[in-house]
Amino acid sequence: MSLIFILIPFIASAILLLLRPAGLSRHLALVASLANLVATAYCLTCDYSQGMNCTFSVPWVASAGISFSLGMDGITLIMLVLTNLLAPLIVLSSWGKAFENEPRYYGLLLMMLGALNGVFLAQDGLLFYVFYELALIPIYFICAIWGGQDRIRITLKFFIYTFVGSLFMLVALLWVYLQTNVNGQHSFAWADLVAVPLSPEAANWVLLGFFLAFAVKMPVFPLHTWQPDTYVTAPTGGTMLLSGIMLKMGTYGVIRWMIPLAPEAMHTLNPIFISLAVFGILYASIIAVKQSDIKRLVAYSSIAHVGLIAAGILAWNKAGVQGGIIQMLNHGINVVGLFFIVDMLERRLGTRSLADMGGIAKSAPKFAALFMIIVLGSVAVPLTNGFPGEFLLLNGVWNYNFWLGVLAGLTIIFGAVYMLRAYGLVVFGEARPETANFEDVNPREFLVLGIIAGLVIVFGFFPQSILGLTEMSVDRILGAVQL
Amino acid sequence: MTALLILFLTAIAVLFVGLKYRSLLQPLALIGTLLALGATGYDLFGPGFGWGAEYASMFRFMPFADAFSGVAILATALIIGLSGWGFRNLNSTLGDHYALILFSLCGALIMFSYTNLTMLFLGIEILSIPLYVLAGSRRDDPAGNEAALKYFLMGAFATGILLFGMTLVYGATSSFDLASISRAIGNGDQMPSMLKVGILLMIMGLSFKVSAVPFHFWAPDVYQGSPNLVTAFMATVVKTAGFAAFYRLFAIAFPGAEGFWSVPVAIIAALTMTVANATALFQKDFKRMMAYSSISHAGYLLLAVLAIGTEGADRALLFYTLTYSLATICAFGAYIAVAEQSGDGSFSAFNGLSTKQPLLAAVLALSMLSLAGIPPLAGFFGKYFLFTAAFAKYPWLIVLAVINSAISIYYYFKIIIAMYFTRLSAEDSAEADAPNGIVLPAGVRWAVMLGLLLIALLTLAPGSVYGLI
Numbered sequence: 042m043s044l045i046f047i048l049i050p051f052i053a054s055a056i057l058l059l060l061r062p063a064g065l066s067r068h069l070a071l072v073a074s075l076a077n078l079v080a081t082a083y084c085l086t087c088d089y090s091q092g093m094n095c096t097f098s099v100p101w102v103a104s105a106g107i108s109f110s111l112g113m114d115g116i117t118l119i120m121l122v123l124t125n126l127l128a129p130l131i132v133l134s135s136w137g138k139a140f141e142n143e144p145r146y147y148g149l150l151l152m153m154l155g156a157l158n159g160v161f162l163a164q165d166g167l168l169f170y171v172f173y174e175l176a177l178i179p180i181y182f183i184c185a186i187w188g189g190q191d192r193i194r195i196t197l198k199f200f201i202y203t204f205v206g207s208l209f210m211l212v213a214l215l216w217v218y219l220q221t222n223v224n225g226q227h228s229f230a231w232a233d234l235v236a237v238p239l240s241p242e243a244a245n246w247v248l249l250g251f252f253l254a255f256a257v258k259m260p261v262f263p264l265h266t267w268q269p270d271t272y273v274t275a276p277t278g279g280t281m282l283l284s285g286i287m288l289k290m291g292t293y294g295v296i297r298w299m300i301p302l303a304p305e306a307m308h309t310l311n312p313i314f315i316s317l318a319v320f321g322i323l324y325a326s327i328i329a330v331k332q333s334d335i336k337r338l339v340a341y342s343s344i345a346h347v348g349l350i351a352a353g354i355l356a357w358n359k360a361g362v363q364g365g366i367i368q369m370l371n372h373g374i375n376v377v378g379l380f381f382i383v384d385m386l387e388r389r390l391g392t393r394s395l396a397d398m399g400g401i402a403k404s405a406p407k408f409a410a411l412f413m414i415i416v417l418g419s420v421a422v423p424l425t426n427g428f429p430g431e432f433l434l435l436n437g438v439w440n441y442n443f444w445l446g447v448l449a450g451l452t453i454i455f456g457a458v459y460m461l462r463a464y465g466l467v468v469f470g471e472a473r474p475e476t477a478n479f480e481d482v483n484p485r486e487f488l489v490l491g492i493i494a495g496l497v498i499v500f501g502f503f504p505q506s507i508l509g510l511t512e513m514s515v516d517r518i519l520g521a522v523q524l
Numbered sequence: 525m526t527a528l529l530i531l532f533l534t535a536i537a538v539l540f541v542g543l544k545y546r547s548l549l550q551p552l553a554l555i556g557t558l559l560a561l562g563a564t565g566y567d568l569f570g571p572g573f574g575w576g577a578e579y580a581s582m583f584r585f586m587p588f589a590d591a592f593s594g595v596a597i598l599a600t601a602l603i604i605g606l607s608g609w610g611f612r613n614l615n616s617t618l619g620d621h622y623a624l625i626l627f628s629l630c631g632a633l634i635m636f637s638y639t640n641l642t643m644l645f646l647g648i649e650i651l652s653i654p655l656y657v658l659a660g661s662r663r664d665d666p667a668g669n670e671a672a673l674k675y676f677l678m679g680a681f682a683t684g685i686l687l688f689g690m691t692l693v694y695g696a697t698s699s700f701d702l703a704s705i706s707r708a709i710g711n712g713d714q715m716p717s718m719l720k721v722g723i724l725l726m727i728m729g730l731s732f733k734v735s736a737v738p739f740h741f742w743a744p745d746v747y748q749g750s751p752n753l754v755t756a757f758m759a760t761v762v763k764t765a766g767f768a769a770f771y772r773l774f775a776i777a778f779p780g781a782e783g784f785w786s787v788p789v790a791i792i793a794a795l796t797m798t799v800a801n802a803t804a805l806f807q808k809d810f811k812r813m814m815a816y817s818s819i820s821h822a823g824y825l826l827l828a829v830l831a832i833g834t835e836g837a838d839r840a841l842l843f844y845t846l847t848y849s850l851a852t853i854c855a856f857g858a859y860i861a862v863a864e865q866s867g868d869g870s871f872s873a874f875n876g877l878s879t880k881q882p883l884l885a886a887v888l889a890l891s892m893l894s895l896a897g898i899p900p901l902a903g904f905f906g907k908y909f910l911f912t913a914a915f916a917k918y919p920w921l922i923v924l925a926v927i928n929s930a931i932s933i934y935y936y937f938k939i940i941i942a943m944y945f946t947r948l949s950a951e952d953s954a955e956a957d958a959p960n961g962i963v964l965p966a967g968v969r970w971a972v973m974l975g976l977l978l979i980a981l982l983t984l985a986p987g988s989v990y991g992l993i
Contacts, residue, residue, distance in 0.1 A: 061882075102987040105836070105909070142879075167908075174899035185945045193945050197937060204898075205930045211908075212926060215915055 042095040043111035043162050045080050046121065049073050050155030057148030067136055070147035074128040074154060081118075081125040089115045090513050093164065101168070106221075106228040111162040115514030116366055119507060120161040120293055123370045126496075127285050127377050128154050133489050134381050135278040140187060146278075149179040153282055160290050166214050166229040169298065170207070173254075173290060177203055180282055184275040192274045199271040206257030206264070213250025216243065217302055235301045235521070244306035251299035252314060258291030259347050261314075262321030272340035277384035280336075284343045284380065285373040292350050292369055300357060301522045307357070308524065315355045315441065319449050322348035326455035330462070334393045335386065338463055339379045342419070342456065346372050349452050352445070353434030357524060361437020362515050367507050368430025371418070371500055375427060378415040378493035382408075385486060386467065390475055395463060400472025405481040409468045411490040416464045418497035420457045426497045429504035525585050526573050527560040527593055528633045534560075535626035542619015550608050550967075553622040557601040557629075564594045568992065581701060582643050587993045589637035591842050592768045596632045598978075599760045599849040600625065605971035606857050607753055621661065624654035625757060632765035639776070641690045641700040644769060648686070648733065651765055652679050655758065659750040671749025678732065678742040686729025692722030693777075702777040712780040723778060723785050727792070730773070734766035736822050737796040747815035752863070755811060756856035759818045760849035767825045771841055775832045782832065789830055790921055797823030797928040804935045810859055810869050813935055814852070817895060820932060821848055824910055824925055831913040836990075840909035843990050847902040847982055851894040854975040858888040861968050874942040884964060885943045887972045892936040894979055897929045902982035909990060 053073035057066050087094050093112035101109040113121065132150065140146045156179070159172035177200065185196040214229075220237045221228045228234075239247060257264045272280050300307060325344035332338035350368050353361035385408070387393050402409040414425070421427035431453060439446030482490060500507065534556025542549055566572060568590040578584045585593075604622070611621055631650030638644045656679065660672025694700055696719035697708035709715065728739065735743040747755045778785060797820050804816035828841035861884060862877065863869045878885040894903035907929060915922050982989060 100987070101985075102905075102990055104839075104987060104991045105912070107987075171900040171904070174904075178893070178898065182944065185941070193941055197934075197941070200937070201930065201933060204933060205927075208926045208930055212923065215912060215922075219912070219915060 042080075042084065043097045043113060046077060046125070046158035046162060047111075047155045049076050049080070050151040050158070054148045054151035054155065057144045057151065061144040063144060066144040066147045067132065070132045070151055071129060071136075073151055074125065074132050077125040077154070077158070078129060081121050084113065084118060084121065085510070089113070089118065089510070092517060096164070098164070101165075106218075106223070106226050106230075107167050108165050108230065109168060110165040110230065111159075111168075112164045113162060114517070115511040116293070116296060116518070117161050119366050119370055119511055120289065121158060123289060123373045124154065124157050124161065124286050127281070127373055130377060130381075130489050130492060131278050131281045131285070133485060134281065134377075134384070135276075136485060137483075142186075146183065146187060149183050150278060150282070153179040153183070153287075157286050157290070161293060164231045166218060166231065166234050166298070168229070169294075170211055170214060173207055173210075173294070174204070176287060176290065180279060180287060183279040183282070184271060187276040188274045188279070189276075190274060195267075195270045195274045199267045202264070202267040203257050207254040209250040210254030213247040213303075216247055216250075231297075231301075237302075239303055239305050241305060241309075244303040245309060248299065248303040248306040248310055251294070251302065252310070255291035255294045255299060256314075256317075258294075259288050259351055260291075260344065261318050261348060261351055262324050262344075263317075265321065265325070265344055268344060269337055269340045272343070273334070273336050277380055280380050281377045284340070285377040288343070288347055289369045289373065292347065292354060292365060295351065295354050296362060296365070296518065300355075301518065304522050304524050311355055311357075311524075315352050315438070315445060318348045318352040318355060319438070319445050321345070322352070322449055322452045323455075326452055326459065329459040330455065332459070333395050335395055335398075335463055335467070336380070336383045336393050338395075338459060339376065339383055342379075342459060343372075343376055345452055345456065346376075346419075349431065349434050349438075349449055352449055353437040356437040356441035357519070357522075358437050358440050359515060359519060360433045360440065362519065363508055363511060364430050364433025364435075364437055366511050366515070367504060368427075368434055370507060371426040371430050371497075374493055374496050374500070375415060375419045378490065378497070379419060381486075381489060381493070382412050382415065385482075389479060395466045397473070398467045398476060399470035400468075400476050401479045402468045403472060404477055404479040407487065408479070408482050408490075411482070411487075411494045412464065412468065414494040414497050415490075416460050418501065420460045421453055424498075424501045426500035426504075428501060429508070525575070525577060525579065526563040526567070527597065528630060530556060530560040530563060531597075531626050531630050531633070535623045535630070538619055538626065539623045542623070546618055549619055549622050550604065553604050553626060554601060556626065557597055557604060561594065561597045561601060564590050564597060568594065582640050583634060583637040584639050585637050588768075588772070588838060589633075591993045592636040592764060592845070593633050595842065595846045595849060596629060596636070596761045596764050598846075599764070599853060600629050600757070602850075602853045602857075602971050602975055603753055603757055603760075605967055605974070606756075606853070606860065608965070608967040611753065617661065621658065624658050628652075628654040628658075628757070629761060632761055635765045635769040636772075638769070638772065639702050641693070641702070641705075641777075644773065645683075645687060645690065647765075647769065648683065651762065652683070652733075655679075655754070655762065658754045658757075659746060661754070662751055665749075667749040668751065669749075671746045674742050675746045675750075678746075682729050682732030682739070685725050685732070689722045689725030689727075689729055692718050692725065696722060702773070705777040706780060709778065709780040712783060715781060715784065719781070720784060723781060724788065726773070727785060727788060730766065730770045731792055734763060734770060734822050734825070735819050736792050736826060737799045737819065738792075740796070740800070740819050740822075743819055744812050744815040747818070748809065748811045752811070752856060752860045755814075756853055759814065759852050759856075763818060763822065763825075764845040764849060767822075767828070767841060767845060771829055771832070771838065774829055775838070779832060786830060786917075789826060790918060793823050793826035793830065794921060794924055795823075796820065796826065797925060801928045801931045805931070807935065808870050810863065810871065810873075810939070813871075813938075814855065814859075817932070817935070818852070820928065821895075823928070824907065827910050827914040827918070827921065827925065830918055830921070831910075834913050834916065836909065837913045839990050839993055840906075840913045842993060843982075843986065844906035844910050846989060847894060847906040847979065850975045850979050850982075851891040851903055854887050854972050854979070855891040855895070857968050857972040857975070858884045858891070861964055865963070871938055871942050874939055875946045877943040881964060883969070884972075887976050889940050889943060890976060890979065892939050896933050896936040898933075900983055902979045902986065905982070905986040905990075909986075
């Protein structure tokens with residue numbers, strides 16, 4: 042079953058890239074991503090109380106202890122929901138644009154989808170690393186081919202940053218791998234890697250190696266400098282993939298790989314990591330308040346939100362991890378919605394500057410209403426999807442350290458300030474000549490925004506539907522890895 | 525042994541056929557190499573021919589030698605596949621070209637299988653002498669002549685040093701036989717200084733041959749000046765042969781003296797990867813960039829020599845040379861098609877190739893990604909196996925190697941950026957649509973497609989080759 046999540050996108054991607062069916066590419070991409078969504082829905086009905094389910098394992102390089110091994114539990118399942126729920130929306134949001142060489146765009150997008158599913162499903166250390174890197178190649182091409190100004194320099198910086206970061210992870214992974222001994226052979230299987238007892242010094246290096254890789258991806262201050270430029274220059278579909286799904290590879294990696302592999306070093310290093318995450322929240326929030334470019338504003342808000350997710354997970358208690366997982370899903374939904382709105386504004390007005398907007402509420406009431414719902418979700422108003430996650434996350438950080446919890450709590454205030462400020466500047470105020478004729482949402486855009494706004498409300502009212510899925514898996518991993 | 529005979533006879537046949545039937549040359553050379561490949565495969569996978577595996581304790585075709593022969597013969601077959609087009613401008617000397625390539629390959633096979641220092645020396649000479657001629661085969665091209673002369677002088681110099689080293693080793697151990705040398709060295713606690721100097725000189729001589737820093741100065745000029753296919757042959761078959769010989773010598777004859785030679789080899793490896801990568805960053809010409817890239821890969825490959833004694837070091841070397849050869853040949857195949865048609869070998873010749881010739885661009889992009897070691901491509905597994913093998917002994921060197929592979933992304937990606945991300949000006953796009961844009965000759969198409977297929981195969985099932993020996 043797990044293999045389907047990788048096979049469907051890769052096969053569809055191969056068809057698009059090799060056969061280049063010009064007219065059909067977007068339909069094929071939509072069908073493939075919807076097929077994955079159906080598969081995800083089927084997996085929701087499986088039983089995850091006994092640990093990994095839907096496993097699939099074949100030896101890959103048998104003589105080196107590497108296997109192609111997949112499996113899912115509640116945590117993976119939420120990540121699959123995130124990926125496969127957003128993928129059709131991302132395809133749909135690109136639908137209206139004319140791309141040069143369209144099959145290549147959708148082919149790369151699907152390749153990315155398969156790799157992301159692989160990251161979340163991998164139960165073998167090297168397989169995880171391979172998918173983690175594989176996800177980078179299509180997104181690099183997407184951003185560098187269809188991106189905006191100065192894209193070559195910015196995307197190369199992005200590539201080298203993230204690639205170098207993950208090389209540290211590879212070295213750390215190798216170190217642990219070389220300490221494993223299963224019947225006289227090394228092994229990359231998750232359980233074997235976790236079972237290795239590390240000396241305090243080695244554990245420090247291993248933890249640091251993993252942290253560098255994931256901190257670049259999330260990104261955590263001070264490794265975030267690639268992110269705003271890349272988000273701004275990337276085409277909207279690429280930005281959605283990056284912010285909605287790809288950065289969750291980092292936070293997921295912390296839960297599944299970083300902390301379980303080297304819990305011995307958490308006492309020494311974790312205070313530094315959490316402090317960086319919390320500092321990053323404040324830093325990004327303050328910058329976001331000052332932004333005049335709306336795409337850049339959403340990019341910084343994403344750093345702040347992900348910083349909170351990272352801090353909650355690093356606190357490694359039930360509230361923090363549960364909140365982190367639910368917030369990964371909800372942040373993905375919100376940020377994809379926000380970037381879609383930014384894209385609509387940019388396409389209609391030809392600018393991203395907040396100073397040039399205003400008065401859209403009169404000409405486009407439906408747009409303004411949907412935008413409002415998504416903004417409320419993003420600032421974590423109760424009964425929207427942002428609230429339960431941020432509440433649990435703050436609770437988790439609070440339990441770890443009172444003062445860090447207080448500082449992290451400022452994120453909600455700052456979030457309300459910069460999001461509502463942006464909303465006000467865009468939607469209210471005097472209409473300008475350019476914005477007076479702002480065209481309201483068309484049916485396709487209404488579909489995308491409507492689904493997102495619907496999810497914001499549904500997950501806000503019924504957070505238990507997600508928390509219930511992950512609870513047992515979170516208990517299991519917290520029980521297995523105690524600090 | 526069978527493969528060696530087949531190749532030798534094919535080479536002689538090619539020489540004579542070339543006098544009259546020029547159109548038969550490429551098919552004949554191709555059939556010969558494929559037969560040799562089949563014979564090697566039969567020895568390696570099947571029951572084997574059961575004869576000639578060992579000859580007068582001079583060489584021995586064990587799985588190690590068979591597997592490496594397979595790599596070298598496969599690489600040569602691909603190069604011959606490219607040659608119908610790459611050699612099309614040669615008139616009178618076409619037969620000599622194929623014969624020289626095949627003779628050179630015979631030398632490589634000896635270097636994979638020698639058990640005696642004299643055979644090592646003969647193998648290196650048989651490999652090198654045809655190459656001196658091939659490097660200068662464009663007689664009216666000054667750059668080609670410069671390359672040939674440089675290659676010959678440096679090669680002869682290196683051989684002299686190597687020979688001097690062998691003599692000293694013989695003096696200290698009174699044997700040319702690898703196993704006897706190893707016995708004479710014992711565990712290496714009482715090594716006469718003559719032996720130490722001998723080993724050092726042999727390291728130097730072999731470093732010249734595999735173009736490791738600081739003995740690499742000949743390589744960029746020779747690579748750039750030689751005809752493209754000869755450069756591809758040097759970068760793949762010659763490098764594979766050099767490293768297999770290097771590995772064999774130190775694994776069989778000098779394992780006892782590891783405490784002595786490992787430090788200089790580690791320093792050479794560290795220097796090689798760092799200097800070559802740093803220099804490659806500033807290249808503007810594809811072939812010159814590939815020359816430095818090939819030097820940097822020599823640095824990584826030295827890790828296999830350092831990992832001698834670790835389980836899997838020889839397999840890592842085999843896998844790495846195979847993936848490296850395939851990617852390099854694919855890259856050269858694409859380069860030949862681009863550079864010979866546009867008459868320009870700089871990076872800007874690749875601008876907009878993804879629209880002009882999508883297949884070629886895809887092949888070149890995947891080769892570059894594989895050479896850079898980006899997962900999940902075969903080149904990543906090559907690096908992975910190599911680094912894992914040497915990790916336990918030299919963690920600091922692996923960290924350096926990892927940093928260097930990150931640096932190498934920058935120059936490999938220059939090609940990808942030129943092909944995919946550089947938007948063409950209106951004038952250029954008009955030219956791309958014109959019928960006289962870049963055409964892909966059939967031989968080039970088949971060779972690069974086959975190379976690509978093999979890379980894909982190694983990506984999906986690395987264990988198939990890694991588990992061979």
